[in-house]
Amino acid sequence: MSRRVVRRPRSDEAVLLPPETVAAIRAELPAVADDVVDQIIQEVPAYEDAFGGPMGETIRGAVQVALGGFLSLISDKRGPDALAPRSSAVDGAYQLGRGEVRSGRTTDALLSAYRIGARVSWQHLSAKAVEQGLSPATMASFAELVFAYIDELSAASVAGHGDESASEGRIRQRMTERLARHLLAGAPEATVLASAERAEWSVPTTLTAVIVPESQVGAVQPSMRRGTLQAADLPELDGAVLLLVPDAHDRRRTALLRAVRGRDCLVGPARDWLDVRASYDRALRARALGLAGDTEAHLPRLVLTADATALADLRRQVLAPLDELRPATAAKLRETLRAWLLHQGRRDDVASALFVHPQTIRYRMTQLRELFGDRLEDPDAVLALTIALAVEEG
The missing domain is CATH 1.10.10 (Arc Repressor Mutant, subunit A)
Structure with a gap:
């Protein structure tokens, strides 16, 4: 997302807002923060329980710091520290975006909160500015800078959200791949359970091994059950990827078979989740025989060719x-x-x-x-x- 940059008046320009107006608006910031938080809670369901207790106070403080930093930028502050408030606010917005990922909230919820914050903040700030007698031309410039500043903060939050999501995704993928390899290697149950806990993976009743051509993984994966593990780069699966699908037994197997139909996949039998290696071994044997689809449909051939x-x-x-x-x-x-x-x-x-x-x-x-x-x-x-x-x- 592109960022709009807040223009700071040059040293030879008149200060946008006179000191007394800045002071009056600054005194309004606690009320602005309270109103922003209240409106977000009312209008964005994802934040309904997020602002209670210490978290609510933290957000209120962050709103005050962000708007206070903006006021410092457009006041008569000069010198090498003039950009410090803006830098601090942008960094805080970035960290807020990262924290939203850890709290399980999406960028849609985050941007909705920013839109509400911008609207409510402007209602308060503009009312106070009018009360202080600002001219229409100055009000127009003031509005432009307010919304450009909030736009910059929201962009920083989105960047933080994206970076944290990517980081979490990579970490989670590594953890789930490690879990899959523990299962295939027949690691001790305690080791597998610890790996599952680190990956925040819910232990199923059964797992089913599905061998999928690399070219078909993107098409097949969205149809797999939640919690499906993936193991790539297995030496015995040149050109294919292994998926371990949780709880695809009994009637749910029909849905799994339907999802892979016509895609040259091999579906092993459902096995106790700790014994998924047996499902994988059968799928491997079927692959070696040039079979496809449901290995349960090839049991006579698999039995007769076992030795x-x-x-x-x-x-x-x-x-x-x-x-x-x-x-x-x-x-x-x-x-x-x-x-x-x-x-x-x-x-x-x-x-x-x-x-x-x-x-x-x-x-x-x-x-x-x-x-x-x-x-x-x-x-x-x-x-x-x-x-x-x-x-x-x-």
């Missing part, structure tokens, strides 16, 4: 009767046996799934029975074959 070497050994053992066949013949029989197992031997369903005639299925199953013998009737062998053929080989 890739064990699955390869199982396939090699139970499908050994096909080893002596030509590759093309073996592939057709594997495909038929898989469909036969999944459709529980219903020949017409198997034929429909493979787009062949039922007689073709009859012929192929005769071949398979000759190769596998009684194993196709043994429950343990059928289970092993079903697992071996459940996921197509990549």
Whole structure:
């Protein structure tokens, strides 16, 4: 925000206000401060409880100091200390803006308070100036300087508010990222709880790991629940960011899945918040398999590929009767046996799934029975074959 600078009369100019007028206005400042505070309380809900007790006295004092500094600028004060009151007032306004962030108030509330303060102050100051017999031309100049001065103070407060907000945001982000890393590392509960307290983070019941492409974080984040943690620059997530979403379990999971639909995200299962590493690990495994969306929809594949070497050994053992066949013949029989197992031997369903005639299925199953013998009737062998053929080989 640009600042208007209060013009101080040059040493060869007449003083804007005569000493007796300045003295009369200065005597009015306590009443001005009281009226300013009362009007702000009435018109800005955010300040309704802010000015009670010592805080109210502090604000009243700040108003008096600010307006007193202004009067010193336009009076007959000269010399090297002439700008000291203005400098002090601007610094005070800057610190006020920073304090408003810590009190949880927005710049909108702050600027509303300044607008009310300017209006009320001018009502008092102009009335006293008229009472002292100021000419219309002098009143116009006086008004310009009053509002320029208050504009400068409000700009300083906004700058302080912005600086403090940015600082708080950076500090909070560092704290929440540290908390996320403690959770992923399986740090002791006491360590995690202390980190959560420092970050002012409310402990949820569950956390859900969501892996989001970097290009989609900006679009996804606004839809996430309050308190979502973010962990970036994880070595295993090249090009992606991890979000830990609180209490997105049961029916709330539907809303989470809807928020990430079509964005190449991976959503792990909801887990106890201290056990969120398990949710993240599952999402990582799904990512390694090239899956997307809800990991709960891919549980069979995740289970069957949990130990890739064990699955390869199982396939090699139970499908050994096909080893002596030509590759093309073996592939057709594997495909038929898989469909036969999944459709529980219903020949017409198997034929429909493979787009062949039922007689073709009859012929192929005769071949398979000759190769596998009684194993196709043994429950343990059928289970092993079903697992071996459940996921197509990549």
